[in-house]
Amino acid sequence: MTAQAMHKRVWGSMVAGVMMGLTMLLVSPSSNAEYADVVINNYADAAGMRPAVFPHWFHRIRFRCKVCHADLGFKFKAGGNKITMAKIIDGKFCGACHNGEVAWSVENCAMCHSGIPGTPTHFHGSTLQRLVAPAYKPLPVGKSMKKNK
Amino acid sequence: MNLSSLKCVPVLALGALLAIVALPVQVIAAEGAETLQLAAVSQANTFNRNLKKEKSRNPPPPEDGIHDVENEATFILQSPREAFAELPKTAFGNYVDWVKAIDQKLLRPRWDRLNSAEEPFVMDLDIVRPVKASVPDVVFPHRQHTEWLFCSNCHPAIFIPQKGANQINMSAILLGRKCGVCHGKVSFPITTKSCRKCHSKPKPKGWKPPLSEATLRNPWK
Structure with a gap:
């Protein structure tokens, strides 16, 4: 040599x-989002939208748990409510308040649909996620959409 | 160039890698030999080696790792740090003591979707649950819970409203059942720092931890 x-x-x-x-x-790869932030990606990725991020902290400053979880019928399960935009514009789930009267209306798409594409539905910072489930990594942009095609 | 310099190649690459991740390196130079760079031994023996790094608390949405920074509206969203500035602090969860915040009337979340004058239906009843192990017994306070929730949120689906009807253990809670439906997700999480929030009643006087069967039957004692 x-x-x-x-x-x-x-x-x-x-x-x-x-x-x-x-x-x-x-x-x-670690994210340090707020405790109890929920990423909801039942249908969003498949429809070409960013997943919705629900911040519990913001809402519990304004409402007690009872308002959503007893009156509006939200189940205590991330992704378990099968929320769709059709239900929201009919005044169900988020649409009970996000109607331009109690809170801003649905045309502000990107305010909720603000998650990183490819992030699965999960409860950020939950004990289950920390101890049992493997840490998630967001898929590269566009990968999840390819899968659905 | 000969065989001895060939052997140094992986060592040099490793040295470069370590230098990049900013670890202090120790230089060992024997007389007449080529310089070898090794990681300082003490760096391997740090405290909290397997603990997650201290996270930045309540970061604004663009920095939190789940909001997309390519999305313009991400920058309109409120920062939790700003919202929590005046609220009482804790060492876990959102780092906010939500119960104290409404007790001190720093927050007045609505009990009704539309009517901000409506008051919650608060029930002040403590349930004491003795615990087999030596940790303090559990006191469940209805008051703090009914400030936020309605009876039907927990009864009867999660907890049967009857004495002795609910088997609860920490494994179930950690797996998201019973108390774990909320605690560990939204309300304060299960960490070493929060044990005593529930396990708050000292054991009765003279209480001793029950001896295990193996100790009682120990043939060598």
Whole structure:
């Protein structure tokens, strides 16, 4: 082996090392979203929309649990309510308030549909997610949509 | 160039990698030999090696990792940090003591969707549940729960309203059943720091932990 080829090898492994180091620094898969934020992606990805993010903290400042979970019939289960836009415009679920009277109306699509595409339905920071379920990683953009085609 | 320098290639690559992730490196130079770079030994033996890193608390939506930064409306959403600024703090969950916040009248969440004057139907009844293990007994306060919830939210689907009818254990709670339907999802989570919020009644005087069968029958004692 010539000295030149040897140098190439050394530099090659150095560059590879640098690249690996950089990816480790740049890619941080952990999210630190607010406790009790719910990502709802039953149908959103399939319809070409970002998943909806429901912040419990914002709503419990304004309403007691009872309003949604007793009066409006939201089940205590992430993704268990099978909410669709059709139900919302008929005044069910989110539509009971998000009608332009109690809260802003449905034309502000991106206010709810603001999640990273490909994020599955889950309850952020739940004990179950922390202890039992594997950590999720958002799929690369567009991948989940390909699957559905 | 000879065989000995060839052996150094993976070591050099490793050295470069470690330098990139900003670990201090120790330089070992034997006389006449080439310089070798190794990670300082002490770096492997840090505290909390397997704990998750301290997260930034209540970050604004664009920085929270679940909101899409390509979405313009993400930047309109309120930051929880701003909303929680005046509220009493805790060490877990949202880092907000929600019950204290309404007790101190810092928050007045509506009990009715439309009528902000309607008051909750509060029931002040504590249920004591003795616990087999040596942790303090559980006191379940209806008051704090009925400030937020209606009877039908829990009874009878989650808890049968009858003494002795509900088997509850921590495994079920951690798996999201019984108390775990809310605690560990929305209301305060199960961490070492929050045990005593429920396990709050000291054991009766003279209480001793029951000895295990294996100890009682120990043939070698």
